[in-house]
Amino acid sequence: MNSQGNINIEITCKNCGKTFTIRDLIVNIKDCYVNLNVFRTITSCCESYEELALENGLALRGYVYAAGQPHFAAMEKYDADDLSVDYSENDVQVEFENKIIKIRRK
Numbered sequence: 259m260n261s262q263g264n265i266n267i268e269i270t271c272k273n274c275g276k277t278f279t280i281r282d283l284i285v286n287i288k289d290c291y292v293n294l295n296v297f298r299t300i301t302s303c304c305e306s307y308e309e310l311a312l313e314n315g316l317a318l319r320g321y322v323y324a325a326g327q328p329h330f331a332a333m334e335k336y337d338a339d340d341l342s343v344d345y346s347e348n349d350v351q352v353e354f355e356n357k358i359i360k361i362r363r364k
């Protein structure tokens with residue numbers, strides 16, 4: 259999968275036709291799946307649900323495929339220089355642009 263660019267690239271929303279960025283999605287993360295390193299988040303334009311897998315320096319946009327054992331199908335990859343993620347069993351610590359976001363798994 260090639261990188262689409264950085265997290266500030268504007269993406270056209272399929273739901274409302276406005277634009278959002280991956281940066282918005284990282285700031286808006288709500289919770290993290292149990293057993294999957296994937297976050298649920300919402301777009302800034304119309305609060306549509308999106309799913310993001312985050313790694314150190316990397317954001318993957320895609321969706322959770324729930325047939326059988328759930329897994330994440332990554333569709334697009336973005337460079338996220340200011341991002342680091344520390345996954346553990348019950349929660350996740352995301353460090354992004356010098357802020358620490360703690361998320362519980364659900």
Ligand SMILES: [Zn+2]
Nearest residue numbers: 271274303304
């Ligand atoms: Zn929208």
